[in-house]
Amino acid sequence: MTLLMKLSRRDDVGLQHQVFEQIRSMILDGTVKCGAKLPATRLLSETLGVSRNTISLAYARLADEGYIEMRESVGTFVSSQIPDLALLPANASDVSSHSLDGHFTILGGASIAAEVRSQTLINPHRRPLCADFWVGRPAAKSFPLKTWSKLIHRRLLSAGGALTEYKDPAGLLDLRKAIIEHLRAWRGITAHEDQIIIVGGCQDGLNLVCRMMMVRDGSAIVETPCYQGAAYLFESFGARLHPIPVDAKGLVTSMLPDVANSIAYVTPSHQYPLGVTLALDRRIELLAWAARTHSYILEDDYDSDFRFSGPPITALKGLDRAGRVIYLGTFSKCIGAGIRVGYVVIPRGLEDSARHFKTLMNNGQPWLEQAALADFMKDGFYESHLRRIRRLYLNRRNALLDSLKRHFGSNEVLGAEAGMHLVWRIPKHLPSAHEIETIALSVGVGVYTVSSGGAADLCPAAENDRLLVLGFSSLSEQEIELGISRLAQALAKINPLAITRSSAHLPKGEIRPRSKGEASQKQKRALDRRMLA
Ligand SMILES: Cc1ncc(COP(=O)(O)O)c(C=O)c1O
Incomplete structure (x- = not known):
């Protein structure tokens, strides 16, 4: 029998492996039937222009894995029991039956929960943001x-x-x-x-x-x-x-x-x-x-x-x-x-x-x-590491409180005495948390509602939609200011009364003059470039 094979001399996949894979595929897809006789190693090596040893080793591996049988002085044959095929069910009705509630039964009635709710571990938007207030992320550069x-x-x-x-x-x-x-x-x-x-x-x-x-x-x-x-x-x-x-x-x-x-x-x-x-x-x-x-x-x-x-x-x-x-x-x-x-x-x-x-x-x-x-x-490294990052996160928390106050005139928050995130109570004249999350995203800023920030809100209360969850630990003070000022400008477009006068009077797209600890225009442009859209 002739085997239609094409070998490539790429150095990442060896010739012997290619011979093995191609014959194995032909057996599995039925091109070469069970019991069929394979060409002798000498013949196949001449046809393919490779050494006989390459073919012998590939055959030996196919035999080891049960795809072919080598019968002394008779030849090499495709096995009658192919391992992969033997693992498939004889007909479709043997396959476990799925039910709509996400469970299926297998032999003996054991039940496998095929569907569970998956928690959100990283920013769900899956796109780079110029400032992402996602929760619970340590500052990458702080790793010792x-x-x-x-x-x-x-x-x-x-x-x-x-x-x-x-x-x-x-x-x-x-x-x-x-x-x-x-x-x-x-x-x-x-x-x-x-x-x-x-x-x-x-x-x-x-x-x-x-x-x-x-x-x-x-x-x-x-x-x-x-x-x-x-x-x-x-x-x-x-x-x-x-x-x-x-x-x-x-x-x-x-x-x-x-x-x-x-x-x-x-x-x-x-x-x-x-x-x-x-x-x-x-x-x-x-x-x-x-x-x-x-x-x-x-x-x-x-x-x-x-x-x-x-x-x-x-x-x-x-x-x-x-x-x-x-x-x-x-x-x-x-x-x-x-x-x-x-x-x-x-x-x-x-x-x-x-x-x-x-x-x-x-x-x-x-x-x-x-x-x-x-x-x-x-x-003693842990103690000093903790002292260092505690100070770093404190500065970042303060930067966030300052930015909220400066741009919105309100930094009424929950949970700012500790941790890596705080919860901002949105002033009454601003849209809901869900709306703000969408508006923020349109200008490359990630802010999160109670339920989108990795939490399960099991009895959603109306007042929860007046809360935004803001992680600050992984953002520099400049990124924090950039994110909040962008959000303020985006909200001002909808309602000029949304923000404080200092933010409102900025010309379109421009950012307030820098005060100590805030980003320069150059830094901001660099951050902006990191955004995709
Ligand atoms: C409340 C809470 N518990 C546990 C974890 C997960 O911690 P770990 O990475 O140790 O599994 C998180 C992660 O954000 C969390 O917010």
């Missing part, structure tokens, strides 16, 4: 690159078997000890190293807890609005969400249901997304509720390292005498989301169970990042 590379390198040199052997699934002991020290000094939490489980960020920690707590088919109490990652995860486990509103003092604890063995997910230090801090009387009430109903509280302390005034507020876990709080911490916000390291503080009595679940989930986190992070903390 030099120190980090040194620590990684040092650990690599002395790694020994650490990279080849399984380690404690709960995480590197050095890191757990460093975390305990940090929690004691900054969050008022006392924990034993057995209570710490290193995970791949808060989201991974939430998954661990969901598995442990059997949220499945139960219900989960959440703040509304709340972090999408938590709400959608609970849903994916089949839990019904039980939303509790948030007011200026945080979660309205008087509305907690009196149901035993519940689980409540909260963000007490800096409510996500509204930014409010849970008041002390509510903290006490929440803890008392958990003790009374034998429930657990999941405290997500995602950005608590950034408190701009006064001493850090003790975490809820620091007040937990009944062992009812499971604490989630992350290095995503204070170092970088790319390193994917976080931790869970497990209440006494549940340590073994948590460790067993963690082992079943993934046998533990990568050793190298854990080791470098442990050194980063132990050697």
Whole structure:
């Protein structure tokens, strides 16, 4: 038989691989039938102008993978049982049947949830913006690159078997000890190293807890609005969400249901997304509720390292005498989301169970990042890094408050004492948050409504559409001013009374004379060039 093949002498795909691939494709698409005899290696090598060895090696690989059979002194034949074809169902009716609700059943009736709600992790507009106030992004340049590379390198040199052997699934002991020290000094939490489980960020920690707590088919109490990652995860486990509103003092604890063995997910230090801090009387009430109903509280302390005034507020876990709080911490916000390291503080009595679940989930986190992070903390780099970025974010927050005041005459905000974002209450004479989001986008500025900024607004209240969520940590002071001034000008086109006089009197497209800390025209043009449209 003749095989119609065309080889190319590109150096990125070897000839032997091309022969293998082309014959394999011909077998799979039926061009060459099962049982057919293939040309002898000598003949095929002459036809294709390649060495006989190339063909022999390609045949040997095809034989190894079960596509052909070499029969001594008889020849080479296409196998009667082709591996890929054997994996296909005999007819279409064998394929699992899909149902419209996003579930399909497979053998034995197991159900796979084919549709879950996906959280928005990055700016949903997917286009470069001249100023993007997306939430929760650390300043890219603040990553301690030099120190980090040194620590990684040092650990690599002395790694020994650490990279080849399984380690404690709960995480590197050095890191757990460093975390305990940090929690004691900054969050008022006392924990034993057995209570710490290193995970791949808060989201991974939430998954661990969901598995442990059997949220499945139960219900989960959440703040509304709340972090999408938590709400959608609970849903994916089949839990019904039980939303509790948030007011200026945080979660309205008087509305907690009196149901035993519940689980409540909260963000007490800096409510996500509204930014409010849970008041002390509510903290006490929440803890008392958990003790009374034998429930657990999941405290997500995602950005608590950034408190701009006064001493850090003790975490809820620091007040937990009944062992009812499971604490989630992350290095995503204070170092970088790319390193994917976080931790869970497990209440006494549940340590073994948590460790067993963690082992079943993934046998533990990568050793190298854990080791470098442990050194980063132990050697004092973490403290100085935190001090530095706290100052940086404070300046950026102040720049945002100044810009809002200057251009709109109002900077009535929620949650500005801490964190990486604040919530601006839109003055009455301006359009709604949804409208402003669209207008801002048309001039290359990303601002977000309560529900578009990575949050789930489970009981959308009318007043939420008067709130805009503005992340400031990843923007320079110049970018912040540029973004807010552009937004002000765009709104002034619709309603000249929308903005303050200083902004309103600017000629079309021009930006106010610069004051200290604001961008020069040159800088602004450079930023503008980064926009696509
Ligand atoms: C409230 C909240 N929790 C958790 C996370 C995710 O943290 P991680 O990167 O550690 O999974 C975020 C991310 O923005 C968040 O806003």
